[in-house]
Amino acid sequence: MIYNTLIVGAGPAGTGPLILAARKNKLAEFLDLGVAILDKHTQMGRGCLGDYIVNSDTYTTVFLECLEGQEKGGVLDKVISSKITQSLEKYRDTNAPLSLVGEFLGEVGDALQTIIDRHPTSQFFPRTEVHSLQVLADGTISTSTIRYLTDNLTIKQKFYSQNVVLALGGKQHLQNLNGDPKFQKLNLSNQVLEKVLLSDFVLRQAGVNEMQKRLENSSSKKVLIIGGSHSAFAAAWSLLNKLTGVNFSEGDITILHRSKIKLCYRSREEALEDGYTDFTEEDICPITQKVYRLGGLRTDSRELFRQVMGWSQEQQEKRINLVEIPQDSKELKNIETYFNQTSLIIYACGYDSNVIPIFDSEGNEMELLCDHRGSRIDDNGRILLKDGSPLPNILAIGLGAGLKYSDKLGGEKTFKGEINGVWIYQNTIGETIFNQIFDPPTSFGKLKPKNIDSTR
Template sequence: MIKAEQAQFQTVIIGGGPAGTGPLVYGGWSGRLAELLDRGVALVEQSSELCVGKLSKYQVTANTAASDFIDFLMPEAAAAVFPKTRGSDVYQTLLNQKSELLPLPEIGKLLKMAGEDLAETFSAYPQSELFLGWSVSKVQQLANGQYQVQLLNAQGENQTIQAKQVLLATGGTPTAYKQTGKRVHELAQQAGAEANPLIMSSEELLTESGLQTADMWLNHYDDPQVVIVGGSHSAFSSAWLLNRLEDSDFEPDDGQIKIVHRAPIKVWYESAEQARQDGYHDFSEQDICASTKNVFYLAGLKGDAKQLYREIAGLDEQNKCDGIELLCHASTEQALSDNRIDWENVALVIFAGGYDFSDIKIENPLGGDISLQGHFTGRYVNEQLMVLDSLGNPIDGLFAAGLGTGFSLTKYGSGESSFKGQEHSVWFCHHDMGESLFKLFVD
């Protein structure tokens, strides 16, 4: 329960995943966490876990080395905040395999443990409070410039707290393609399909329960076809999982899985020379990171997704993949209308098109809704992570971080200049972004 005398805080963080805990983790490994918690921080997380977010649910391999996930534990200062994590077998295992790409559930075990350490640290700072199992129903800007945050738990209890600044780190929700989904059903019906295909997001499919549901659905068809919409890492991860289903009747061949995409597939390589030697040429100078010289440093496929692309594209002559076919068209409509898609037998359609920001209700002092620029453009924040109103003006004291915010990396000067997407890796949350937020909250 909330301590009545602590209903006033300096900062309220809404969301306990990698983005929300980023400034706290940065404070932990830099030895400065006390500076933040002494000021008074309320961290609100609707689940019972911190730091891990949804990572542990995804049944795929990480697309970055294990070192990126354990880097925050390496400095000696981290031992004071993350003692259990630093002394665990999980940490030692990842440390011994730090250059390898490991399964996300294994990474999730470490981050969950770090969250437990962080939760214990909160108890040592009476000015701060951790609210696990609580969600936020609305945030209201007050006339004095502060914010009032209304909390709700699973038992229906309500609480109200106040703060000078609020960080929205509520995570992203898969982008919904309502019109495209309607078009999918139209195409199936026009082809004479007996039933509409099952439609899922890649986020659903990548979980254990989602993969089981897809497998059972595919088994109802004599010649099941799968269409994956999107050319992102999650699209190829989805195809990778479906192509390797264990104990399943679905063994795709002859292009039973179609990946439809609108632009050339972006693949990561350490250098342009390495890419060309591998037979990959779909990049320009703007796609090469100025600092690392990597090709598609931020946007490129890595790990299992990269290897699957190489097998599909014929770059790996030893392991060719005949079960998956790439269909590239200028628009999604053109791709879905490709006559190589057998809509009569399409059983499953996966949408892998990124994330929308899971924003919450924000009111002005009179109780009216505050409209945000992101509602119209998808860009919720400026380079200082301040939330923008509908006119593009930063709202004092209101910040947002994480998937779907539209945050630009231009401030940090990293990555390829052609990059237009979003980058919120765990490493980035614990370092560059976490440091920026930390300094905003303590200075």
């Protein structure tokens, strides 16, 4: 069978366009086209988000908004009245533990799966790991997978489709620290590199256990965190809140950041009321009027930063020390001490895309347009070839997919990083992907969130 669309990866991003379709009452029509959803894990919807031990960096409305406007008997009807949703509702006006968010997203995924199961032309394939794609001469895409029938019994299977949506999530690489031109000048020894843990790991329970083990056995409690965004502050938050019997003293935790730390506010007025003036008009989202909507710290991370700066009502947080990486190479040498004197280094500098090879009809691997973080996509979510032209019918969404600022998406013009977030997957970029497949002449407009807290 040739599917219309294969969605590879059924986490928050892969399921985003399906949720968008459900909210537009177009899910049944979409599934009638023939959609296969593949994931190496067993459940749709959850992805990795529920594995993190920190609270969400968005307000809970981000996650609950998908339930709004559901008719009785609608796709997500069962989720509305579930116990997990009721628990999440308690956090509606604030942020929530990501473990609970993960359970909720899993329930949303289960509800989607129930609908998919009713469609003879569409199917969810769990425990199915995708290894490569090949664009055949007639444009059909062949996807090679291994299906785990049991832990020990696997079969190789090919899927054929007209479109593929890659939603594989992202990963972090230690090599990025070794290869970072800034740090190369520091001549970091192997001993230093042995101290490094990736932030994605330390934000999971196994990583907390590892930090606990390393720090309780070490006379020095000095920790160096490299990065200045949410992951870096979330790692600092976990050190202070998740370890037992490890007492940090003043200045023990250093956050080494490249550029100035930015804070997100719901409006210019809210920022000014808080005494925060370090932004210009260019840093305000023209759609939502939020300050640093994309690049600013939110929720617990923002509060922690305010405590470090002594701006909060709470006691000043002196255990954390903020150091900006010097631009001057002579001064750069001074930060070597932080690397040498520390017991633990946490590398929190973003995610690379989880790429799989894409071959042409002759079996040659296609050269994609990549930057140092992985492959790139255009504003329509299409993967770009090395010459900058889009690869027809192969789209990407989600962590590591490299979605950049555009006027259509909104946010602050000055933002140079990658845009991510559950709301974006289920709304703006989710709609772009959906239109690209379902209704190719894109009808995408500037989508204004209903609730100001619903966006990143």
